[in-house]
Amino acid sequence: MAGRQVVWFHRARAAIWLIIGALSFPLGWANSVVLVWIASLYANVSTDWGAAEAADDRDICDRLDRIEKLLTELRGLHAPPPNDRTQERPAMxxxxxFRCNSVTFNGDPTDANTSRSYTLTPVYDTSTPENARFTKATPWGELKLNVDNPEARFEPGQFYYVDFTPAD
Known part of the structure; x- marks a missing residue:
């Protein structure tokens, strides 16, 4: 049943029950098995009917389907263009x-083949225009490297550029 029909059906059912209850006294049903039987029948039928109405969720499902369709259409209006693989984005x-802050030797510091651990931090300095640009882009962080190559050396206090590019 549709919404208004359900409301009127329930109102009519309540009115019928009110009439049966009012008539039970003049008809002598007030203390009889008939009244109990009618009340029991009414309770069972109304409970089953109510459960059936509650289980009938077609209207709700239809509404949800319409809402989902509208949302999909809205997303389509604001969605980014599909990824066109023929147009490659430039590599990031x-x-x-960075500034080298410390070096730690992992063994004998006089041995050139001893591995070293370096700690570098981003430049945080606004005294020069170049450093101010890097400070704004990478204000904090830490880079730790363990190096075994005797030719690769970083000096504490020295500044270094670090380039990040995607690896294939």
């Missing part, structure tokens, strides 16, 4: 400026 390249 980021350059950062």
């Amino acid at each position: 390249a980021v350059r950062a400026k």
Whole structure:
């Protein structure tokens, strides 16, 4: 049943029950099995009917389907264009400026083949225009490297550019 029909059906059912209850006294049903039987029948039928109405969720499902369709259409209006693989995006390249803060030798410091651990942090300095740009782009962080190559050396206090590009 549709919404208004359900309301009127329930109102009519309540009115019928009110009439049966009012008539039970003059008809002598007030203390009889007939009244109990009518009340029991009414309770069972109304409970089953109510459960059937509650289980009938077609209207709700239809509404949800319409809402989902509208949302999909709205997303389509604001969605980014599909990824066109024929137009490659340029590779991301980021350059950062780091300062070597410390070096730790992992063995004998006089041995050139001893591995070293370096700690570098981004430049945080606004005294020059270049450093101010790097400070704004990479205000904090830390880079730790363990190096075994005797030719690769970083000096504490020295600044270094670090370039990040995607690897294939």
